[in-house]
Amino acid sequence: MGNEQLEELRKKLDDVNLQLLDTINERAKLVQEIGKVKSAQGVNRFDPVRERKMLDLIAENNEGPFETSTLQHIFKQIFKVSLELQEDDNRKALLV
Amino acid sequence: MGNEQLEELRKKLDDVNLQLLDTINERAKLVQEIGKVKSAQGVNRFDPVRERKMLDLIAENNEGPFETSTLQHIFKQIFKVSLELQEDDNRKALLV
Numbered sequence: 421m422g423n424e425q426l427e428e429l430r431k432k433l434d435d436v437n438l439q440l441l442d443t444i445n446e447r448a449k450l451v452q453e454i455g456k457v458k459s460a461q462g463v464n465r466f467d468p469v470r471e472r473k474m475l476d477l478i479a480e481n482n483e484g485p486f487e488t489s490t491l492q493h494i495f496k497q498i499f500k501v502s503l504e505l506q507e508d509d510n511r512k513a514l515l516v
Numbered sequence: 517m518g519n520e521q522l523e524e525l526r527k528k529l530d531d532v533n534l535q536l537l538d539t540i541n542e543r544a545k546l547v548q549e550i551g552k553v554k555s556a557q558g559v560n561r562f563d564p565v566r567e568r569k570m571l572d573l574i575a576e577n578n579e580g581p582f583e584t585s586t587l588q589h590i591f592k593q594i595f596k597v598s599l600e601l602q603e604d605d606n607r608k609a610l611l612v
Binding site for chain 2: 436452457
């Protein structure tokens with residue numbers, strides 16, 4: 421009985437993992453679009469004020485069980501790799 | 517025009533951030549449930565084989581733009597904090 425329950429929960433976890441994967445990649449595409457608009461405007465891609473606002477939004481909307489600090493740490497990681505993605509796009513654009 | 521476009525993209529990004537927040541917390545609740553089942557069975561919470569399988573699932577389903585290694589790094593962070601959440605639950609259960 422316990423094993424069946426465990427298998428069912430694990431199946432649900434796999435589904436949630438795939439949902440997370442899709443959402444993170446969907447987010448990356450948006451960040452790439454933002455990078456293009458900023459690049460056309462000649463604006464710096466890294467915007468600490470905007471990052472702060474996004475982290476505040478996480479804090480305001482967090483209903484747990486994760487602590488806000490834990491979630492903000494994960495989001496900061498996502499921000500970091502997103503910025504790297506924009507920089508790669510920029511380098512490729514310069515090489516064309 | 518460029519600024520309007522930027523504002524629209526940022527609004528979309530905020531929505532995606534909130535969706536990510538919900539999914540990460542939904543994942544945490546599932547992990548807590550799994551922790552309870554494992555605890556009742558006296559099974560160790562950390563399962564490297566299961567983690568490997570979850571990372572393989574990410575690799576198989578990644579359509580980009582993020583590199584698989586980048587995504588796996590983010591997921592490993594999420595696994596780590598999830599395990600910590602299970603350990604906290606366990607400590608609280610022992611203190612009751």
